[in-house]
Amino acid sequence: MSLTHILVFSGVTVLLGLSRQRRWGLWLLMGECIAAIYWLQPAAPIRHLNFWFPTTSIALTVLVWAATCTQFDELSRRLITNATIIAAMMISAIIIAIGLTRYLGPLCCLTPSRPPGILLITASIALVGTLSLIVFILFPKNRRSTELLIILILLLFLVLKTDPAAKTTSIWLRRLTGQSTQLATTVDLPWLGFSFLAFRLLHVLRDYQTKKLPSYSLREFITYAIFFPAYTAGPIDRVQRFAGDLRKTFNFSVCDARTGGQRIVVGAFKKFVIADSLAIFSLSGINAAQTTSPLWTWVLLYAFALRIYFDFSGYTDIAIGLGQLMGINLPENFDRPYLKPNLTAFWNSWHITLAQWFRAYIFNPLTRKLRSSNINFPTISIIFLGQLSTMILIGLWHGITWNFFIWGAWHGLGLFAHNRWSTYTRPHLTALNEQRPGLARVSRWCSTFLTFNYVALGWVWFAMPSLGLSLRVFSKLFGV
Numbered sequence: 001m002s003l004t005h006i007l008v009f010s011g012v013t014v015l016l017g018l019s020r021q022r023r024w025g026l027w028l029l030m031g032e033c034i035a036a037i038y039w040l041q042p043a044a045p046i047r048h049l050n051f052w053f054p055t056t057s058i059a060l061t062v063l064v065w066a067a068t069c070t071q072f073d074e075l076s077r078r079l080i081t082n083a084t085i086i087a088a089m090m091i092s093a094i095i096i097a098i099g100l101t102r103y104l105g106p107l108c109c110l111t112p113s114r115p116p117g118i119l120l121i122t123a124s125i126a127l128v129g130t131l132s133l134i135v136f137i138l139f140p141k142n143r144r145s146t147e148l149l150i151i152l153i154l155l156l157f158l159v160l161k162t163d164p165a166a167k168t169t170s171i172w173l174r175r176l177t178g179q180s181t182q183l184a185t186t187v188d189l190p191w192l193g194f195s196f197l198a199f200r201l202l203h204v205l206r207d208y209q210t211k212k213l214p215s216y217s218l219r220e221f222i223t224y225a226i227f228f229p230a231y232t233a234g235p236i237d238r239v240q241r242f243a244g245d246l247r248k249t250f251n252f253s254v255c256d257a258r259t260g261g262q263r264i265v266v267g268a269f270k271k272f273v274i275a276d277s278l279a280i281f282s283l284s285g286i287n288a289a290q291t292t293s294p295l296w297t298w299v300l301l302y303a304f305a306l307r308i309y310f311d312f313s314g315y316t317d318i319a320i321g322l323g324q325l326m327g328i329n330l331p332e333n334f335d336r337p338y339l340k341p342n343l344t345a346f347w348n349s350w351h352i353t354l355a356q357w358f359r360a361y362i363f364n365p366l367t368r369k370l371r372s373s374n375i376n377f378p379t380i381s382i383i384f385l386g387q388l389s390t391m392i393l394i395g396l397w398h399g400i401t402w403n404f405f406i407w408g409a410w411h412g413l414g415l416f417a418h419n420r421w422s423t424y425t426r427p428h429l430t431a432l433n434e435q436r437p438g439l440a441r442v443s444r445w446c447s448t449f450l451t452f453n454y455v456a457l458g459w460v461w462f463a464m465p466s467l468g469l470s471l472r473v474f475s476k477l478f479g480v
Contacts, residue, residue: 001232003272005040006318009228010264013325017252020327026246027090029326030219034058034094035110036228041192043112045185046170047177051115053191055095059128060153061225062091064201065218066136067145068208087218092125146205153198160189162400193231195397199357200225204239206361216243229322233315235333236353242328250327260324267317275311282307283463288473297476304463305456309338312351338455341447342422343414346455354394363390383419388412398462403470407461414454 001009012032019025037054044050099121101107102114109115135145159165163186170188171181204221207213216224216239224242281287283297283304291297313334323330335349347355367386370377377385388409395408429443457477464470474480 001040001315001318003268006264006268009036009322010261010325013229013260013322014252014257017250017256017325017327020250020252026219026223027086030087030223031090031094033223033226033228033231034091035098037193037226037231038098038110040228040232041111042190044190045183045188046173047179048113048116049173049189050112051099053194054111055121055124057191057193057197057226058091058095058222059124060149060197060201061222062088062128062132062218063135064149064204064225065221066132067149068204068213069136069215069218084218087222088129091222092129095125096121143209146209150202150205153201156194157198158400160191160194161396161398193226196231196234196236197225199236199354200239203236203357203361207239214240214243220246227323227328229319229328230330233312233319234351234353235316235319235331236357237330241331245328248327252325252327256324256327260321263317263321263324265321267314267319267321270310270314270317272314275307275314278303278307278310283459283473285463285465285469288464288469288476291476294476294479297473301456301459301473301477305338305452305459308459308462309334338452339448340451341444342451343411343418343454344422346451347411347415358390358394362393363387366390380420384416387415387419391415402467403461403464406467406470407458410458410461414458 016025016029016032019028037057038051041050041054044053096118098110099115099118101109101111102116102118115121159169166186166189167184170184170186173188174181174184204213220243221239223246224237224239227237227242230237281300281303283300287300288297291300316333320330320332331353333352335352337346337350340346340349363386366389367382370382370385389412391412392405392408395404395406395411398404398407457474460470460473460477464473
């Protein structure tokens with residue numbers, strides 16, 4: 001999201017906040033979310049892909065809604081409500097209108113390049129609508145449809161995050177569009193926002209399977225899934241909380257404008273002033289290859305650690321501020337993570353919604369499964385397997401490479417070591433806090449220093465493009 005996007009969205013969100021008092025305000029919000037994801041989508045080297053990516057995001061969202069809609073019983077489910085028809089028609093009309101901009105000459109287009117032909121767009125909308133009706137009407141409360149959607153989302157994720165699969169898909173798409181397959185690369189599929197959209201959709205599908213999902217309309221669900229302030233980088237909200245905000249009466253006030261505006265300004269300063277300045281000399285493949293001094297390598301590493309925090313937390317501030325202007329209170333995502341005294345506290349305050357998602361849908365189900373298994377797993381092994389596998393999956397979510405695998409394992413092993421250490425030292429720390437508070441305070445400072453440096457060293461695996469370069473950075477850091 002550029003400064004231009006932020007400025008335009010800030011003005012638009014004020015208008016949306018004012019319109020929330022009107023009956024049509026929520027319809028306008030849904031329409032703005034749809035238009036925004038087309039505008040935010042970056043250019044793709046494959047023809048028309050920057051139109052099809054946001055269109056596919058909307059199609060997946062509609063299919064998930066059709067498979068998980070809980071507001072209709074067996075009889076009324078067969079009768080499509082007026083609100084659903086209006087929402088479907090509005091979604092289709094906006095997509096067609098964006099497609100029609102290809103004929104506006106110099107005014108084209110909302111997407112980075114001209115959209116495909118209108119007949120192809122209309123046929124695609126009709127196909128998605130037909131599939132949604134089949135799922136909605138013919139397969140009510142069918143677990144198989146939700147399982148297939150989960151598999152589809154995971155397959156798409158693997159294609160986007162695995163270099164060989166991404167390149168193969170690029171070759172196939174280039175052949176389909178009549179472009180040179182020799183130019184295919186692993187970065188030809190810039191599907192903006194898919195990772196965070198996938199988390200939202202998988203959360204809904206799993207909550208539906210475990211019967212924890214409330215009822216919501218198509219309009220509410222579309223707005224939730226592609227809510228543009230949080231679409232590209234989170235936070236990862238839950239539909240239960242988000243729908244609650246949508247249904248509340250919101251009267252836009254000067255206080256809302258001041259609070260949201262201040263959050264946006266702070267976020268923009270973090271992201272575009274501090275983070276972008278640090279990017280000049282932070283750790284990267286090029287900078288690492290040119291640096292020989294251990295001191296300057298540490299400077300690069302610390303600059304990267306600060307840069308990634310200010311960049312990500314700055315974007316979160318912008319998203320939360322934009323949401324506040326519309327009466328949507330997105331969850332917090334950062335809570336001074338580098339000032340935490342241990343790795344567990346760090347992960348409870350760094351990308352909080354991501355950690356909570358993996359805890360709810362990976363760690364807790366896995367550990368429950370191991371505890372209820374016929375095999376009598378020791379408690380220590382359950383904790384080890386749960387923490388290690390969860391953190392490795394968080395690493396692979398960023399990209400399916402050895403570096404991200406090791407980064408996840410680095411944190412998984414660190415969390416397990418802290419779990420064992422805290423279990424052993426808890427009685428001693430309690431006595432230390434009571435009898436010698438000054439020494440306990442020094443101990444916390446030392447723990448914070450060690451935790452920060454452990455996290456910073458872990459960023460080497462995250463920042464470097466290859467395993468060999470990561471090892472060379474470690475050798476420079478320690479003067480080997």
